[in-house]
Structures are given as C-alpha cells and as structure tokens.
Amino acid sequence: MSILVNKDTKVIVQGFTGKEGSFHAEQCMAYGTKIVGGVTPGKGGQEHLGQPVFNTVADAVKATGATVSMIFVPPAFVSDAVMEAADAGITLAVIITEGAPVKDMMYAKAYATKKNMMTIGPNCPGIITADECKIGIMPGFIFKKGNIGLISKSGTLTYESANQVVKEGFGITTAVGIGGDPIIGLSYKQLLPMFEADPETKAIVMIGEIGGDLEIQAAAYIKEHITKPVVAFIAGQTAPAGKRMGHAGAIISGGSGTAAEKMAALTAAGVTVVVSPADIGKAVAEVMKNLK
C-alpha cells in the first residue's frame, strides 16, 4: 500500500522532449514508473524514449489511459499546462517547474479544483512510492521501502529526512514534496488523512518552513483526526523577518509565519517536534519504538 501513486499508475510527461523533461522521465522509467507517453505540441506522432509523443494531453489520455501528468514545461507555460491536464481528465498533476507566477497558479489551481484534478507543487521534487513509482526529480535510491509517510515543503530536506529514517533501520511508504511556493496543490491537511488511512504507514514525518500557515492548519487537523505518531521539523528558526529564504513562500511577513508559532502549534497538537533537522531520524526511531 501507499498513497496516490503505485506500480500500476500510468503517467504522461508534459514537456516530454525538453532537456529536463527527457532527463527525468528517463530516470523515472529506470526506477520503474510506468511512463506511457508524453506531450509536446507539434511533435505528435513521434516517439521519444521508446514512448509515443502527443500534441495534446487529451490525445495522450485517450491513447494511453494515463491518469497522472508530470509537468516540466517552462514557468510561463505552467498554468496553461495544468489547465490542459485538468481539461483532459487527468486526476493528479505533479508540477516540478520552479518559478511560475503566483497569479497563474491562483487561476490554474481554481480551475483544477473545479475539474476535480489534484495538483502537487509547483516548485517541488514530486512524489515517490518506494520501490514502485517515482514521479519527479528525487534520487530514488534513498527511499527504501518501509512504514513512514513523508510530507515536505523542501526537496533536499526530503532527501535528508528519508536518508536519516533509512539509517535508523526504517523506510518510506510514500514521500510527497509539496513545494514552497505561496500557492501549492495538495498540502499537509489533504495528505495527512491519506497516510492515516494507509494501513502500511505507521508514522508520518512532516517538514515545514517559515511563511504562510499551512503547518498551523495541519496542527489543528492532527489534533482532531490523526492517530498515528507525527514527527515534525520546521526550517527557518534562525531566518530574519521580511526576507525571502530561497522559496517564494518562505517569508515571515507582518510578524506571522514564524517557525516558533508553527512549532508551538504542532507541539500542542501532540506532534514530536525536533529543533535540529539532524534529529529527525532519531525521533522517528523513538516514536516507532513506543508503538510496539
């Protein structure tokens, strides 16, 4: 078991024949992901990496039965690509592209929601179900199969956490990089119940950062609905206010969105909050020990 994606998930790639799209599609295929085709307008009918290329997402869905799209198009074309995927009946779009305008994402997400399409990202490493399906840019080998679900706003902190979890003798069910933009797709609040419902997932790691209040919403949700242990780390305890820390959404504005307030809310919700990211693996080992 896992959440959202598994070995049977059929995936197409928007921006399939571009440099990034090609490189990562190939890596995903090597991992075992069922990439069944791709979309590059004007290149329909060609073959790329042994898979068919289509002019439109609608054509690709019709011919392949794909339900998930991995999006690699340049930032200016992201909203168009997301809306095209939603229109074609894709049920989950994983948006890897960094740098999409906030206004575009506002429109694209509203449209996707109307069409019942879930989105992950933008500006994220993607989603991986260990040993089954990788849709994104993460190094697959770190994610050994196990019982820990992972939700993270940061790419490299996802790798860091998964690596620590594995070093402690555990593994991952599914890891989702949700991205650090001001407007993102699936977030903690939507993913936590999926992990709660997944019988294979025994504990959940959530990595947050400064900016916005998604972690605060998550804390309220955890308090009410999550019975599995949750370990959390919030990046940016030492970040100055008013400065954007790399991610477009990682900014303390008007004194809110601080790491301290998020850590306090999560602690109050019964979450094991670590102060140093170096302690994530140990904290997971601790909560897993207490489960037995």
Next chain:
Amino acid sequence: MNIHEYQAKELFQKYNVPTPRGHVAFTPDEAVRAAQELGGSIWVVKAQIHAGGRGLGGGVKLARSTEEVRELATEILGMTLITHQTGPEGKLVQKVYIEEGADIKKEYYLGLLLDRALEMPIMMASTEGGMAIEDVAHNTPEKIIKVAIDPLTGFQSFHGRKLAFGLGLPTEEINTFIKFASALYNVYMDHDAEMIEINPLVKTGDGKFLALDAKMGFDNNALYRQDRVIKMRDLSEEEATEIEADKYGLSYIKLDGNVGCMVNGAGLAMGTMDTINYEGGKPANFLDVGGSASAETVAKGFEIILKDSNVKAIFVNIFGGIVRCDRVANGIIEATKITNVNVPVIVRLDGTNAIEAAEILNNAGIKNIVAALDLADGAKKAVAAAKGE
C-alpha cells in the same frame, strides 16, 4: 521586488486611483522647481527609500514656503534614514518626492495582498490610518475589515460596500470609495503585485479619497512579463552581495553570525542555519547554491561568503541526489584553487557516492578542509572551528 512611493503613485495615476500631485527630485534645486510647478502654499518633502516608518525617522516634513522646501530637501537628501524597517545601519536617501499638501479630514488604511490560505487576493481596510497595520491586527483586530476577491470574477461592488460600510462611511461617499477600491484592485492584478499598502488613505475636506502614501511589492516570478515594473527597479535599494549572488544563480542572504553556510536547496539551507544555531553557533548567511553545485558556483559561493569579514569558518552541506557527491568534492577542490579560502571549511557530503567523495577530499591534502560525517557532526565542527577550537 519593491518600488518607491513615487513610482507606485505613477502606476496608481495610470489607473485613475487618485493621489496628490507630486514630482521626484534628486537635488534641492529640482525640489524647489517641483514646488513652484505644483503651486500652492504648502508642500510635503518625502524621502524615497524602500522602507516604511519614514515619517517617524524624520524623512517626511512639511514646508510652507519654497525656501523651506529647499532647506528640507537639502537636509533630507544624503541623510541616512533609520526606521524600524531599515535595520540599525539605515538607508541613504538619494531622492525626495515633493508633493502638494492635502486637506486631510480623516485617515484610513487600505491594503491588498494574497491570502495564502484562501488562495485569492484580499482587500483590507481600517479606520486606524497612519498606524502600523501589524499593531492594529494585534491589538484591535476588530478594526480591520477584510474581503476576499475571487480572481475568476474580480472586484464587485459588494466588496466595496462591505468595506465602506465597515469603515462607517456616509452613504453619499460609498460610490466614490467603491470606484477607488475597484481601480486599486486592477492595479494589483495587472502588475502581478504581491502587495499594495496605502497608509494613510485620506478623505479630504471635499469628500474625495486620496492615496497619501503608496507601497507596492511584486511577484519576482512574474517580472518577465512586467516591463513597466522592471524599469522601476532601483538596484541601489537592494543588497549588493545579494544582487551579485543572483547573477550566478545563487540565493544569498547575509546574517550577523560567524559561521558561513553553503548548501544545496533552500529548505536544507535554512535547516543548516538552524542546526548551527542548535549547536551553539550563529550562522553568517543563507546560501542556496542550487542543484548543480559545480566548481564555478561553489567558487563564487566561497567568494561571496568571504566578503563578510565576520566569517570564521564555512560549513558546506550538500545532499547529493541526482548530483553525485564525488563531482561536488572535485568542485570544492577546484573552487579552493580559484578562490583563496583562508578559513576552515567543514564539508559534509551525503547521498550518491558520498564515500568516494570523502576519500577525494581526504586525499587532496588541503589543510583547510575537514570532512564531516553527517549534518550534526558538520555543524558541531563548524561551530568549534569558528570559535577557534
């Protein structure tokens, strides 16, 4: 990206959002000419810097004659203005805005920004004009009225009515206010703004609304399609090292500690700062070298970090995913040949080919470089090195 008050007002005027008339001036002579051109008998001389709190810091003053305009412009131009938003070092004032005086009857606050939870813009208004909105939100949240505006349908009259009645405006002023707010919404959306703040918005003796101040910030991801806005960028208002880092695809922010950090990925970069803090040190900077961490970017990273003379040690923390650690290790060795690194460098490489990378670093025999086992070990060693231990 942010712009100056006078530039924001230019955008307002293009969209028929009323503001007082004014001209920007770089010298006292220009300031006097601006006042003469505006006419009248009272002017406001306003320092133009990218920070709020200018009035309290002595950067906004009233002149009742053109001689006084000259005196005040002479005083304010070239001064280092310190406000709660500039930091203790303050900001050099290079231009002033000369504006006609307004007949102020009442002051309000009006702002627009993205509500991340609702995923749509919200407009906020308050009767507490002229005060920091953060304080109003904290002390008297009931005095802030908010409306969320669905971008798919845009600003509607009812949004305006909700704000206007909330502010207690008399019926005959409602339509004027709605027109003002609706035009402001268009300024926000059409320019990919991140926020607009008018504090204060004033009502004049003859029942008109005027944006007495104007602050605007923009979504950097959308600047590629905002020619008018990008022309307004004032590099002298931004940190020189941050601009330089940006040229090389590095994201750098200076902090006040002594342990330099070079990390791949923004989240891990923040996490590294937090770990240094946890181990009893203080980070000197945030630096995300991006995905590739090539010899050139690492060399540039060293150069930028070492511009800060407080730095006593550097912690390089790279989690190699698609990027192989052995390549990064070679990059670091190359980088030390390009840039003279005269402080201890603690290197933690984990992920793909981490063991090979450690061998490469150990065999290179560079005395400044120390390999670390993991994140905690690296942070500990860097903190100790910065303390001279």
